[in-house]
Amino acid sequence: MTSRLRLTVDGPPAAPVLVLGSSLGTAAAMWEPQVPVLAQRFRVIRYDHLGHGGSAVPPGPYTLDLLGRELLRTLDDLDVPWVHYAGLSLGGMVGMWLAAHAPDRVRRLALLCTSASLGPAEQWRARAATVRAEGLPAIADAVVARWFTPAFAAARPAVVAAHRAMLTANPPAGYAACCEAIVTMDLRPDLGRITAPTLVIAGADDPATPVAHAREIVGRVPRARLAVLDAAAHLANVEQPEQVCRLLLQHVDEERGAG
Numbered sequence: 001m002t003s004r005l006r007l008t009v010d011g012p013p014a015a016p017v018l019v020l021g022s023s024l025g026t027a028a029a030m031w032e033p034q035v036p037v038l039a040q041r042f043r044v045i046r047y048d049h050l051g052h053g054g055s056a057v058p059p060g061p062y063t064l065d066l067l068g069r070e071l072l073r074t075l076d077d078l079d080v081p082w083v084h085y086a087g088l089s090l091g092g093m094v095g096m097w098l099a100a101h102a103p104d105r106v107r108r109l110a111l112l113c114t115s116a117s118l119g120p121a122e123q124w125r126a127r128a129a130t131v132r133a134e135g136l137p138a139i140a141d142a143v144v145a146r147w148f149t150p151a152f153a154a155a156r157p158a159v160v161a162a163h164r165a166m167l168t169a170n171p172p173a174g175y176a177a178c179c180e181a182i183v184t185m186d187l188r189p190d191l192g193r194i195t196a197p198t199l200v201i202a203g204a205d206d207p208a209t210p211v212a213h214a215r216e217i218v219g220r221v222p223r224a225r226l227a228v229l230d231a232a233a234h235l236a237n238v239e240q241p242e243q244v245c246r247l248l249l250q251h252v253d254e255e256r257g258a259g
């Protein structure tokens with residue numbers, strides 16, 4: 001079966017695979033600050049979630065199980081036996097699902113600005129309903145305000161505008177269906193089954209998935225450690241690109257050191 005996910009692939013074909021999962025409302029381009037560096041060492045495979053970017057938009061609501069199985073099927077199609085995985089927010093949720101349900105497929109896991117359970121459910125249902133009725137511009141200002149700190153937004157308005165455009169370019173039905181996946185998501189009981197060494201990165205100023213959510217993941221995943229980035233809101237990889245690259249490379253290099 002051909003994958004329903006749009007893939008963006010960079011780096012040497014024979015290098016170890018690093019999969020990057022993006023946040024709700026973004027697409028592969030979210031990872032542009034990291035790809036030039038990471039693709040020197042890895043076969044970097046970025047995917048757009050179902051309902052996002054250039055991926056298929058099957059009818060919603062979606063579940064984390066659906067999003068995770070879609071990625072797993074894609075890795076099967078590509079004949080990739082194992083990967084390193086880094087995901088931010090919704091991308092991190094899929095990463096937790098994958099590492100818990102297919103532990104032999106994930107060697108090193110990095111979870112950025114994410115949560116294992118993200119309420120209140122009513123808020124996500126309301127967001128999905130608004131987007132279905134009025135489109136993504138209706139929620140864009142509020143969402144983008146959580147993506148960047150005020151200082152970054154003031155200093156880099158073009159970056160903020162580009163990410164806002166990425167958000168509003170998504171199909172409303174697909175975005176809403178992914179909001180509904182968050183409504184029903186509770187990965188907390190699964191976290192104890194993750195065997196991959198896990199780096200959890202939080203933005204100190206992230207109002208969407210606060211540091212406490214990262215601490216909860218670290219408390220439940222057996223081999224996890226936490227890094228908190230100062231001056232970073234939700235899209236911490238955009239706001240602190242070098243630090244995120246350094247942390248990801250260090251995390252994977254620990255495996256090489258362990259032999």
Ligand SMILES: O=C(O)CC1=CCC(=O)O1
Nearest residue numbers: 023024089090091143208
């Ligand atoms: O869109 C938000 O408010 C923040 C968010 C939650 C999951 C995700 O990927 O982004």
